[in-house]
Amino acid sequence: MAHVCLSAARRCKLEDSMLSPLATGITVGLGTTAALGLAYGGFAYAALWPSSQIFGEALIAPPRPGELALTFDDGPNLAWTPRLLDTLAGNNVRATFFLLGSHAKSEPALVRQIAEAGHLIGNHSWSHLNLALTSASRVREELTRSSQALEQITGAPVKYFRPPFGARRPYVLRTARSLGMIPVLWNAMTSDWSEPSTEKIVERLTRVIDRLQRRGRAANIVLHDGSHRDNFANRSPSVAAAGQLLARYKDTHRFVTLDAWG
Ligand SMILES: [Zn+2]
Numbered sequence: 001m002a003h004v005c006l007s008a009a010r011r012c013k014l015e016d017s018m019l020s021p022l023a024t025g026i027t028v029g030l031g032t033t034a035a036l037g038l039a040y041g042g043f044a045y046a047a048l049w050p051s052s053q054i055f056g057e058a059l060i061a062p063p064r065p066g067e068l069a070l071t072f073d074d075g076p077n078l079a080w081t082p083r084l085l086d087t088l089a090g091n092n093v094r095a096t097f098f099l100l101g102s103h104a105k106s107e108p109a110l111v112r113q114i115a116e117a118g119h120l121i122g123n124h125s126w127s128h129l130n131l132a133l134t135s136a137s138r139v140r141e142e143l144t145r146s147s148q149a150l151e152q153i154t155g156a157p158v159k160y161f162r163p164p165f166g167a168r169r170p171y172v173l174r175t176a177r178s179l180g181m182i183p184v185l186w187n188a189m190t191s192d193w194s195e196p197s198t199e200k201i202v203e204r205l206t207r208v209i210d211r212l213q214r215r216g217r218a219a220n221i222v223l224h225d226g227s228h229r230d231n232f233a234n235r236s237p238s239v240a241a242a243g244q245l246l247a248r249y250k251d252t253h254r255f256v257t258l259d260a261w262g
Contacts, residue, residue, distance in 0.1 A: 061217050068253050069095075069096060069261070074193075076097070076110040080234070099124055099226075121156075131163050187212060201238065
């Protein structure tokens with residue numbers, strides 16, 4: 001286990017742009033308290049590292065270079081999701097939206113608009129708790145409540161689930177599967193939720209996408225059109241970044257929704 005912990009810590013330092021804020025905080029902890037860090041690092045790797053399958057299988061991306069899945073988390077956002085929908089429609093591209101049940105309940109018309117435009121809707125829990133630190137019964141409630149709200153609005157079953165922060169334990173993924181959903185993580189993310197510069201978001205994601213392409217893998221790209229803290233959060237840089245990625249890759253790559261992968 002120590003070997004896994006050490007290599008996980010090293011990778012965290014090399015590629016922390018893929019991580020959620022929770023995992024980045026734990027990486028800092030690894031540098032300061034080695035003994036605790038090693039033990040905690042193993043847990044952090046399994047619970048938070050997006051490509052870890054230790055706590056159960058999750059969909060990331062298949063070995064299909066040339067395919068890109070744009071995924072958007074934490075919406076819907078009344079201010080920015082409509083603009084994003086316009087950008088996607090202008091490029092004739094479908095994306096995947098991992099919606100928060102609590103936001104969806106407040107904006108049912110916008111959720112219907114997303115679905116009617118042909119995008120895939122996934123469950124991102126009800127209230128964006130860290131599910132790795134949440135009781136099994138509360139996890140089930142978070143997932144069930146969100147799926148029920150989304151299904152009530154769109155009339156379609158919800159088949160994909162992305163855990164908030166990517167944080168999971170075996171029972172989190174088991175619960176999602178028992179509710180008919182495939183757990184999903186990612187392999188291309190940057191801190192777009194806190195980055196005011198569209199150019200930096202695009203530059204970082206482009207670097208990751210091109211590296212995945214060289215390694216023969218598709219890219220499962222995360223951007224945020226919403227925020228779990230504020231359903232009117234400014235997501236202008238993220239929405240503009242999506243537009244630039246579409247312009248950059250639309251002639252050379254195929255944009256897919258996650259149901260193309262499993
Ligand atoms: Zn989220």
